[in-house]
Amino acid sequence: MARKTTRKGHTHKFHKIQGKVVKAWRCADSECKYILHSGLEELLLGRASICWNCSESFPMDEINLKEDMPVCQNCRIKQEVPELAELEKFLANKGV
Numbered sequence: 001m002a003r004k005t006t007r008k009g010h011t012h013k014f015h016k017i018q019g020k021v022v023k024a025w026r027c028a029d030s031e032c033k034y035i036l037h038s039g040l041e042e043l044l045l046g047r048a049s050i051c052w053n054c055s056e057s058f059p060m061d062e063i064n065l066k067e068d069m070p071v072c073q074n075c076r077i078k079q080e081v082p083e084l085a086e087l088e089k090f091l092a093n094k095g096v
Helices: 073-080 082-093
Strands: 014-018 023-027 035-037 048-050 057-059
Touching (some): 073 082
Antiparallel strands (some): 014 023
């Protein structure tokens, strides 16, 4: 289960940013000031984030730390196996 964030009712939507010297993770919410500098990425493991594709909450894993805009496992599988995404659309159109 993913850990909740400190601000009640807010789950971060993490993304990687690259400055001239420093890499960091920050929340994409314009009202959130959360930032985590490089070298501390392991603190994000298991932390809740919003998926950049489907907007669902998911726990961050080691694969997400390699992505600039992390996505949940379901969306990752659909990106790796495009046929699954097509099958899901087909079934949705058929009402299944």
